[in-house]
Amino acid sequence: MDALIPILNKLQDVFNTVGSETIQLPQIVVVGSQSAGKSSVIENIVGRDFLPRGIGIVTRRPLTLQLVYTPAEDKEIRCQHLGIPVPTQNEFALFAHQKDKVYTDFNELRQEIEAETERLGGKKNISKEPITLKIYSPKVVTLTLIDLPGITKIPVEDQPADIEQQVRDLILHYISNPNAIILAITPANIDFSTSEAVKFAKEVDPEGRRTLAVLTKLDLMDRGTDAYDVLCGRIIPVKLGIIGVINRSQEDILQKKPIEEALRYESAFLQKSYPSIANRNGTPFLAKTLNRLLMHHIRDCLPSLKARMNQMVSHFQTLVNSFGEPIEDKGRLLLQIITKFASNYCATIEGTAKNIEVSELFV
């Protein structure tokens, strides 16, 4: 089962080059309102700071994030396989658009995501073209996530007037894929029944068969209230579950609080405030659940995926066959074409030429 996600990652690489529209691959898509905590959840799962932060819409291109569990002892073999120099650090990353550059400084990842976002989307526009980033680390569970722009309502500053529609179309494009698991992020300090993320998910997955909800900001709820009812599915049931997490606050980020420390705080907070359900909440539980869901999901999708691919292979094989036999000796063929062309050119000058079709040059 563990081999399924790497296989899928390879398929994703292939279909990113030939056009991801052609096939619907299983993937986890992260959806939520602006500032719901999407980037924080992803960074906690990876255990590193590497995503751009700021005001306004920061994520403006889909980010396909492939996490590949690589124990330190397997690093060398992995690098040989990838054809890259072996870095001294055990955590390293590669972008699909920069195959030969190995990143070990995660701050540089943030800069490259920003630069690559600007390359297609300029300073404010949204682009559908995904950025693909692979992170190899002994600290991650093997997982593929797609981070999308946050759901927004009103354009601010110089954002395009139709920004809401652009983001909506992009999100719907990804979550309409029947093979996508929707990770719907909602902050605990708003009424769960008004969650935009869950509303979006319900539009394409009314029975909730492929939606997992995440409740962030448990630490920011009004005093005297708690999230027991939401987390136990008594407000809106979500079939795959609702998992509560506590990420770093803005102050924690400004003070550069390490993620390890934040995870210890999260665990202590859950034990203290939600003792009876602490073991099925929190970031480590979320990462393991996503890994399990994705594997099972891939297994369930495989038969239809295989049928679709066989169909595509035979279609393209017919197309290739229509181009004729493969050319064995390219040099000889080129010489023949040039000779024919030259003699026809001479005949034209001498006035003895007959009309010649280009296709005849190849006979």
Ligand SMILES: Nc1nc2c(ncn2[C@@H]2O[C@H](COP(=O)(O)OP(=O)(O)OP(=O)(O)O)[C@@H](O)[C@H]2O)c(=O)[nH]1
């Ligand atoms: N206290 C606390 N703050 C949180 C929590 N989750 C996120 N935040 C803060 O909320 C703000 C927004 O979090 P992000 O992770 O950037 O949210 P986002 O959904 O990625 O935002 P956009 O990319 O703008 O759509 C940041 O200042 C975070 O520090 C949480 O669980 N607790």
